[in-house]
Amino acid sequence: MKDRPKLVLASASPRRLALLEQIGVRPDALLPASLDETPHRNERPRSLALRLAEEKAREGARLAAQDAALSGALILAADTVVAVGRRILPKAETPEEAGDCLRLLSGRAHRVSTAICLVSRRGTLKSRLIETRLRFKRLSEREIESYLASGEWSGKAGGYAIQGLAGSFVSKLSGSYGAVVGLPLHETAGLLAGEGYPLHAGWSAKT
Numbered sequence: 001m002k003d004r005p006k007l008v009l010a011s012a013s014p015r016r017l018a019l020l021e022q023i024g025v026r027p028d029a030l031l032p033a034s035l036d037e038t039p040h041r042n043e044r045p046r047s048l049a050l051r052l053a054e055e056k057a058r059e060g061a062r063l064a065a066q067d068a069a070l071s072g073a074l075i076l077a078a079d080t081v082v083a084v085g086r087r088i089l090p091k092a093e094t095p096e097e098a099g100d101c102l103r104l105l106s107g108r109a110h111r112v113s114t115a116i117c118l119v120s121r122r123g124t125l126k127s128r129l130i131e132t133r134l135r136f137k138r139l140s141e142r143e144i145e146s147y148l149a150s151g152e153w154s155g156k157a158g159g160y161a162i163q164g165l166a167g168s169f170v171s172k173l174s175g176s177y178g179a180v181v182g183l184p185l186h187e188t189a190g191l192l193a194g195e196g197y198p199l200h201a202g203w204s205a206k207t
C-alpha cells in the first residue's frame, strides 16, 4: 500500500475509531479537535451536525499541518446530534441530564443526524449528512434508573448508546446504525474512495 494517502481521524471517539477499523481502515494519526459545540440560536439539528463536522475537520487539518509526517493527509471528522423534532438533546454529562433525555425519548420517535467531513489532499472539504429515524419503546422509571446506573449514557448524544444496553430500547430504526454510533460506514467509505484511499487493500483473511 505504498501510494495510500495518509489518513487523520480528527476525533477522540473510540467508537469512531472502532467503526473505521471495522471496514479495514486504520488512521495514521488521531487529532481530536476540542470545540465549543453549543448550538447557535435556532440552529437546526442537521445544520449543527454539518457545521461541527466541518469545524472539527478544519481544526484537524490545522493540527496536521504542524506535523511534516502528515503532509498531504486526508482528514476525517464527524458529528452526531440527537433531536426530537427541532429540539436538540445534549451530550449527557450528568445522570440528571441523561434521565431527562430518556424520559423525553420514551415511547417516541426521534432523529439522529450524523455529518461526516473529509478534507482532501488539496484542502477541499467534502461533507455528507446522514439522518436516521428511531423509535424507543416506552421506558418505565425503573428501566430509566437501571440504565442510568450503568453509566453508558456518559458523553453520548441524547443520553444513550445504541451499541450497548440501550439497544434494547430501540423498537424501530430507519437509516444507518453506524451513523447512530458515530460514523456512517457506507458514506465514509464512499468519501475515502473518492479521494483515492484504497479501502479494500487493507482487507485480508483473519486467522
Ligand SMILES: Cc1cn([C@H]2C[C@H](O)[C@@H](COP(=O)(O)OP(=O)(O)OP(=O)(O)O)O2)c(=O)[nH]c1=O
Pocket: 010, 011, 012, 013, 015, 016, 032, 033, 037, 056, 078, 079, 080, 081, 082, 091, 112, 155, 156, 157, 158, 160, 161, 162, 163, 180, 181, 182
Ligand atoms: C446516539 C448515540 C451517540 N453516541 C455517541 C457518538 C459520539 O461519540 C457522541 C456524540 O458526540 P460527538 O460530538 O459527535 O462526538 P465526540 O465528542 O464523542 O467525539 P469527537 O467530536 O472527538 O469525534 O455520542 C453513541 O456512541 N451511541 C449512540 O447511540
